[in-house]
Amino acid sequence: MSLAELREEIESIDRELVELIARRTYVADTIAEVKAEQDLPTTDEDQETRVMDRAGENAEQFDVDANLVKAIFRLLIELNKVEQRESR
Numbered sequence: 001m002s003l004a005e006l007r008e009e010i011e012s013i014d015r016e017l018v019e020l021i022a023r024r025t026y027v028a029d030t031i032a033e034v035k036a037e038q039d040l041p042t043t044d045e046d047q048e049t050r051v052m053d054r055a056g057e058n059a060e061q062f063d064v065d066a067n068l069v070k071a072i073f074r075l076l077i078e079l080n081k082v083e084q085r086e087s088r
Contacts (some may be wrong), residue, residue: 032084042084
């Protein structure tokens with residue numbers, strides 16, 4: 001593959017990543033609505049631990065740096081929590 005083709009592939013992957021983040025954010029927002037309706041706390045540490053464990057396992061499965069993947073997921077979780085707090 002040429003450099004231009006490889007860059008096009010990266011561009012396509014980046015678009016897919018953004019789409020997946022948008023989908024995840026939509027679901028997280030829906031979870032926030034359910035939590036608000038049920039008067040549940042914004043933070044669920046057990047669930048966060050499960051998400052982080054799953055992220056690490058998935059990283060290992062795809063031979064990606066688990067610390068990097070966990071850092072990305074930690075950021076996504078924290079951003080979702082901020083949005084949940086602001087919407088209450």
